[in-house]
Amino acid sequence: MTDRPIMLGIVGDSAAGKTTLTKGIAQFLGPENVTVICTDDYHRYDRKQRAELGITALHPDCNYLDIMQQHLSQLRTGQPILKPIYNHKTGTFDAPEYIKPNKFVVAEGLLGYSTRGVRAAYDVKVYLAPPEELRAQWKIKRDTQKRGYTEEQVRAEMLKREPDSDAYIRPQRQWADLVVSFYPTPGHASEGNGNLNVRLVLRPNIPHPDLTQVVTTNATHSDSAIRLGLDRDMGKPVDVLEIDGNATSEQVTNLEKFICGDIPHLLAACDRSTNPELGKVTGTTGETLQSYPLALTQLLIAYHVLKATQLR
Numbered sequence: 001m002t003d004r005p006i007m008l009g010i011v012g013d014s015a016a017g018k019t020t021l022t023k024g025i026a027q028f029l030g031p032e033n034v035t036v037i038c039t040d041d042y043h044r045y046d047r048k049q050r051a052e053l054g055i056t057a058l059h060p061d062c063n064y065l066d067i068m069q070q071h072l073s074q075l076r077t078g079q080p081i082l083k084p085i086y087n088h089k090t091g092t093f094d095a096p097e098y099i100k101p102n103k104f105v106v107a108e109g110l111l112g113y114s115t116r117g118v119r120a121a122y123d124v125k126v127y128l129a130p131p132e133e134l135r136a137q138w139k140i141k142r143d144t145q146k147r148g149y150t151e152e153q154v155r156a157e158m159l160k161r162e163p164d165s166d167a168y169i170r171p172q173r174q175w176a177d178l179v180v181s182f183y184p185t186p187g188h189a190s191e192g193n194g195n196l197n198v199r200l201v202l203r204p205n206i207p208h209p210d211l212t213q214v215v216t217t218n219a220t221h222s223d224s225a226i227r228l229g230l231d232r233d234m235g236k237p238v239d240v241l242e243i244d245g246n247a248t249s250e251q252v253t254n255l256e257k258f259i260c261g262d263i264p265h266l267l268a269a270c271d272r273s274t275n276p277e278l279g280k281v282t283g284t285t286g287e288t289l290q291s292y293p294l295a296l297t298q299l300l301i302a303y304h305v306l307k308a309t310q311l312r
C-alpha cells in the first residue's frame with residue numbers, strides 16, 4: 001500500500017499571513033510534492049448573498065463545513081476531490097476543480113479547526129496570530145492592491161467581522177500544535193516587514209526538536225536574538241521560541257543546521273550554497289520577503305511535516 005498524504009493545517013483570520021507562510025513551507029518540501037487547498041472555497045454563499053443575508057464569511061453557517069471535512073478526510077486517505085472555487089475577484093463561484101493529493105497536503109483558511117471532525121484530518125496544526133494592528137495593515141495593503149477594495153471599505157468590513165472573528169476564528173488557536181505570531185519590535189514601525197520578530201508557541205502535542213541544545217534559554221531580547229522559554233498559552237503550559245528580526249546569519253545558520261540535521265530531506269533543502277532562494281518568499285502583493293524569522297518558522301513547520309511521515 002502506498003503511504004497516505006501528510007496533512008498540514010494553516011488557520012488564521014483574513015490576511016493573517018497563511019498564503020505567505022504556506023509558500024515557503026512548500027519550497028522546503030519541494031513544490032512538486034505539495035497540494036495546497038484553501039478552505040475558504042467552501043463558502044456557502046457568494047458575496048451578494050452574504051450582503052443580503054447580513055452574514056459574514058467568517059460565520060460557520062456561511063460555510064459548508066461538512067463538505068470541507070469530507071474532502072479533507074478523502075485527501076488524507078489519498079483520494080481525489082472535486083473542490084469548489086470561490087473567486088475573490090468576482091465574489092462568486094467558479095467551476096469546481098479536480099484535486100489529487102500529493103505527498104503533502106496544506107489546507108489553509110479561516111475555519112479549518114472549527115469542528116472536531118475536521119481537526120482529526122490533520123497531522124500538524126498551525127495557527128497564525130499576528131497582533132490585530134499588524135493584520136489590519138496587511139489586510140488593507142493586500143485587499144486594496146489585489147482585491148479592488150478601498151481602505152475605508154476594508155476598515156468597515158473588519159469592524160463588521162470583529163464579532164465573528166472573536167466568536168469563531170480566534171478560539172481555534174487552542175487546537176494548534178504551533179501558534180505563530182510575527183510582530184514588530186515595540187517602538188519601531190512595522191513597515192519594514194522583513195525585519196519582524198516571531199513568537200512561536202510550541203504545544204507539547206507533537207514532538208518538537210530539543211532546541212535547548214542550540215538556543216539560549218530563559219533570556220531576554222537584549223541577551224540573545226533567539227530565545228527559548230516557558231510560558232502559558234490559553235492557560236496551558238507551553239514552550240516559546242522567539243526569533244528577532246535582527247538575528248545574525250551565524251545564529252540562524254546554527255539553528256537551521258540543527259533542525260535540518262535530523263531529517264535527510266531537509267539537509268539538502270537547507271544548504272544555502274545550492275539553494276540561494278532559501279527564506280525568500282513573494283508576499284501576496286508581489287513583494288519579496290526575506291526574513292530569517294519567517295524562513296525559520298517555515299523550516300520548523302516543514303520539519304514537523306516530514307517528521308510526521310515517520311509517525312504515520
Ligand SMILES: Nc1ncnc2c1ncn2[C@@H]1O[C@H](COP(=O)(O)OP(=O)(O)OP(=O)(O)O)[C@@H](O)[C@H]1O
Pocket residue numbers: 012013014015016017018019020021109110138139141142182193194196283284285286289291294
Ligand atoms: N510573515 C510576514 N512578513 C511580512 N509580511 C507578511 C507576512 N505574512 C503576510 N504578510 C503580508 O500580509 C499580506 C497578507 O498575507 P496573506 O495573503 O499571506 O494572508 P492570508 O492569511 O493568506 O489571507 P486570506 O485568508 O485573506 O487570503 C501579504 O500580502 C503580505 O504583504
Ligand SMILES: O=C(CO)[C@H](O)[C@H](O)COP(=O)(O)O
Pocket residue numbers: 013014015040047057087088091110
Ligand atoms: O476573509 C476572507 C479570506 O480571504 C475573504 O474576505 C472571504 O473569503 C470573503 O471574501 P470577500 O472579500 O470576497 O467577501
